[in-house]
Amino acid sequence: MKPSETEVVAPNFKRRLSGVTSTVVQLVPLQARALRIAALGPGLPDHLPKLRFADLRHFWRRPPGRPFRIWHARRNIEMLPGILLRDGLRMPLKLVFTSAAQRRHTGWTRFLIRRMDAVIATSGRSAAFLDRPATIILHGIDLDRFGPAGPIAEGFPGRLVVGCSGRIRPQKGTDLFVAAMIELLPDFPDWVAVATGRATPDHAGFLAELKAKVAAAGLSERILFPGEVADVVPWFRRFDLYVAPPRNEGFGLTPLEAMASGTPVVASDAGAFTELVRDGVTGRVVPAGDGEALTAAIRPFLADDALRARAGKAALADMQARFPLQREADEIRAVYERLWSNLPAKSASSISTTR
Template identity: 60%
Template sequence: MPSSLTEIEVIAPNFKRKLSGVTSTIVQLIPLQRAKGLNITTIGPGLPPSLPRIGWSSLLGLWSRPKHRPFRIWHARRNNEMLAGIVLRWLCGSRLKLVFTSAAQRDHKPFTKWLIRRMDAVIATSGRSGSFLKVPHRVIMHGVDTSLFHPPANADDRFEASGLPGKYLVGCAGRIRPSKGTDLFVDAMIALLPHYPDWSAVMTGRTTAEFANFEAELRSRIAAAGLQDRIKFLGEVPDVRPWYRRMTLYVAPSRNEGFGLTPLEAMASQTAVIASDAGAYAEMITPETGRVVPAGDGEALRQAIEPYLADPAKCLAAGQAGLAHVRANFPLEKEAAQILDVYETLFAGGSR
């Protein structure tokens, strides 16, 4: 779906072919932003054909002003996209202002700092990521589509559809690897499930060849504990959403994370959440919706999980609170509106 360059107000580049969290953000936000009247388009590989886009040759025409704005905005989310925006503006004389969204939760390298200082506006996806920025910025946290992630609605959303023994399900999602804390989750389940026979556990997510031995070791631990019927690796499921709804408790045990959407997706599904303090998890979970523990602390994770297994009613109350919390504070529409406000602030600031 090509776009006419004269109408384009904002360009959201995607310079990575493989699917990533950044790509997913672009895919979800652009339709909402266009529905608000913003003429925004994409450029780059790895995006669905349903999104509006311009070709690489169109960049030669960026020296001209758009039809209804004094300049265009180039919204980068990666270093190479920031660099491209700088090149287009300063070397090609393009009429652009530059926006960068930062999700990194670490001190930036000198080159990245140099790039960021040349942006006209900077967005941080969490307070923690913002704390590493040395420039003025606005915190806009990611949201979740509450029409796609919603409470159980039919029989397929219930625990019984899982085919697992017991009455309740605890689970985690994400690739099977140490950085995601899969081993911490497995160890907690091995320690706890013998005491709580009404519960089973699942992990959804792909295991790459690099971590095949890691998964095999976890499977050996589970088998040695005699829990292979109650702790399951599901692999990469076609649709993770029903699994969130089948869970009574969701666990996000990551050792490190960029932002991390899965707790929001679980809460939007009316599921209680326990998470590490990796990524932005601590900024999305309240005492009413679940618990947050230090990243990498397996014992703290086990201790946080046990009261919820012991009292499923506690999970139900936290799940209801989480649903209300996400709908009030983390709808995807709110993220789109806040980013649009950043754009409008730049447009209102004058011409380039």
């Protein structure tokens, strides 16, 4: 595809891996099957259709068959260049922003969002914090990558594994997970707990404190911190139960990844988790930051093989029915098409979220 033919740009200007980057990396190849879309930014994998910054010179001309290009931003640092290209350089662009935040935006962010031509919210809760109508599109999951069939993480022969993945920091509730495991594991000798993910230097002390508490409880061989793993997919297949305990979260993909692997989930009500986990069916949802509630919700899953099997089966079926990545790509494309057709955007109150 020639740069001049690009009809949608997915900028990603943050080099460090994040949930937003993961979304771009997963969605763009799928969107490229139906759209002339390309990513723009540093450090993106080679398999993505990509633009160079020098290619922006082609954007003064409209793409073939379209009245304008679409610039789909997901961060402030991507909204602002889109505004400059559209309003400062007068390029034929329309701007779309996806918001995952579950808090009132800063004044600067609200200023930028008001200049968008369409807004997507990744959950109903995120939409509630916006000052303008938004289309709710829940993230999907790559069911070709995440699923119960395939390699599993090695180790722990004869043991059941309860897992937790993500950055090791207070925001992610890693301490709540560790506290629950310290209380529960003495009653369940067949289980081990694994918290994958790294602690950044500013949270190294937090991780050291967690390890010290585990050692003091005599559980250093049963509550493990393997660090950042090269591929988390085999771990989700290895986990017999997954715990997502964040105190706050934007969206939170890990419960989807676990449930797509056939693993039941106990989650806090941070992020979009109340819209992802069907409480009492595919797992449990408890108030964010409530360590006692988290511990109480985990206990039955450690004790009851049949409960885990039932919830895991329901989780897999629910992911396949409600959360395929193709559904997300189709719903985003519908937003683009409404812009190209000059149709009014659907509001958060009118869009179906396939719940």
